Amino acid sequence: MKISAAVWRALKEPFSIEEVDLEKQRENEVLVKIVAVGVCHTDVAVRDGEIPMPAPAILGHEGAGIVISAPTDSEFEAGDHVVMSFAYCGRCNACLSGRPSSCVLFFPQNFQGHRQDGSCCHSQNGNRIHGNFFGQSSFANYAVAEARHLVKVPNDLPLEKLGPLGCGIQTGAGAVFNWMKPEMGSSFAVFGLGAVGMSALMAAKLFGCDPIIAVDVQPERLKLARELGATHTINAKVDDPVTTIRSLTLGFGADRVVEAIGQPQLVNQCVEAARSRGQVALLGAPRSGENIVFNSTNLLRGLNIKAVVEGDAVPRVFIPELLLLYRKGLFPFDKLLTFYDLVEINEAVSAMSTGKAIKPVLRMSTQ
Incomplete structure (x- = not known):
């Protein structure tokens, strides 16, 4: 045809x-x-x-x-x-x-x-x-x-x-729902406020995370992040995200950190911004063959770093669950x-x- x-x-x-x-x-x-x-x-x-x-x-x-x-x-x-x-x-x-x-x-x-x-x-x-x-x-x-x-x-x-x-919404939300599963009151930070990062942020709100810290360089996206549940926003062109996140979490770093862009330097910032024994979800897709280098000291902090593909989701199970939340006005x-x-x-x-x-x-x- x-x-x-x-x-x-x-x-x-x-x-x-x-x-x-x-x-x-x-x-x-x-x-x-x-x-x-x-x-x-x-x-x-x-x-x-x-x-x-x-x-x-x-x-x-x-x-x-x-x-x-x-x-x-x-x-x-x-x-x-x-x-x-x-x-x-x-x-x-x-x-x-x-x-x-x-x-x-x-x-x-x-x-x-x-x-x-x-x-x-x-x-x-x-x-x-x-x-x-x-x-x-x-x-x-x-x-x-x-x-x-x-x-x-x-x-x-x-x-x-x-x-x-x-794909995109399932990826961000699924990283939180299916892998991170944060406890209520866990501190949460997301780097990159595209569809993936915003979906992760909305999921973190549903889990009762606090604070929820959103990092980007677009003021309009930072504004929308506030509307969707972020308690704090950081414009990475103005403020250092790692320093600011640590200051918002009593100097410890965030319990859960999401990287949603796929830039190697950003991955390192996410690792630096995470609390010892915290979780770091890598959702962005770097260029094929691109290497990511970690400071070896960070590997001694017991971090759980995972590349989460498609939100670790079974689409026929997870997408209907997101639609139920959407109907209730909880996942807009x-x-x-x-x-x-x-x-x-x-x-x-x-x-x-x-x-x-x-x-x-x-x-x-x-x-």
């Missing part, structure tokens, strides 16, 4: 809206009409060569849409509303033990640009277009995905808002969203890169 998609053709080049062919879904795949898709820093990292993937390709991995057709033996049927999340094999020890984000095939499943058998479901004039990005390639008005990568969501919720739950992730049309994808990417938008969401046409 003919679809409209944002195609990435070369490193650091803008996306172009093109008509491409989408191969008929296979027996284990679901055809989804995309309603909206979030734009994530990972999409931009691939575009700019920070994470390797072949081009030309269709990216996009925070899709939300409506099922058009599904395998008869799946739990989905036409008309179901779904959020699309990351891909995993479903067969390795990690997947079978409820830890799909630690799938041994996570990178090939999500970044190799084709199905596991080497086939591509997208083409143009007979030429291969790489896809299967995060098992979905949802920068398009239609996508196919294996059923296990989809999460059914209630039809009465605003579907255009839900796509970012499949929609305050992070700014909407654009698919044809405005490059404007949306620019707005995210400059800090104008926290989480851009691309809406498809009604076609």
Whole structure:
């Protein structure tokens, strides 16, 4: 079938809206009409060569849409509303033990640009277009995905808002809910107030953390962080975050620290800002092959440092839990969203890169 998609053709080049062919879904795949898709820093990292993937390709991995057709033996049927999340094999020890984000095939499943058998479901004039990005390639008005990568969501919720739950929001909130699990009154600090960091902050509020300290360089984001639950904010252009965090925690450092940008120097600041035997969650994605060097003294403080991928979440369990909190007004992730049309994808990417938008969401046409 003919679809409209944002195609990435070369490193650091803008996306172009093109008509491409989408191969008929296979027996284990679901055809989804995309309603909206979030734009994530990972999409931009691939575009700019920070994470390797072949081009030309269709990216996009925070899709939300409506099922058009599904395998008869799946739990989905036409008309179901779904959020699309990351891909995993479903067969390795990690997947079978409820830890799909630690799938041994996570990178090939999500970044190799084709199905596991080497086939591509997208083409143009007979030429291969790489896809299967995060098992979905949802920068398009239609996508196919294996059923296990989809999460059914209630039809009465605003579907255009839900796509970012499949990656960025799940990543930030899940790091707190599924790994940190802070006790009430724990001190909490988050570095970087994009969608991931803001979601972690909102989760920390739900756990009763105090103080909740938010670090960024964008005044508007710091203002929103206060509205979402931060008790203190630090503009890192003005004040030293480590010194300030320690002064706010009786000199000890924060019990829980989240790094949500992926810069090596920031990782070291997070480690320095943590209390002895504290937790540091690394959620940002550094450039491929980039090294992070720790001061060896910090390794003697008993810190628990972990790279938390996709919030350590089982999407079919965790996303419905976040939606229950959203319905109750306790997790207002929609305050992070700014909407654009698919044809405005490059404007949306620019707005995210400059800090104008926290989480851009691309809406498809009604076609």
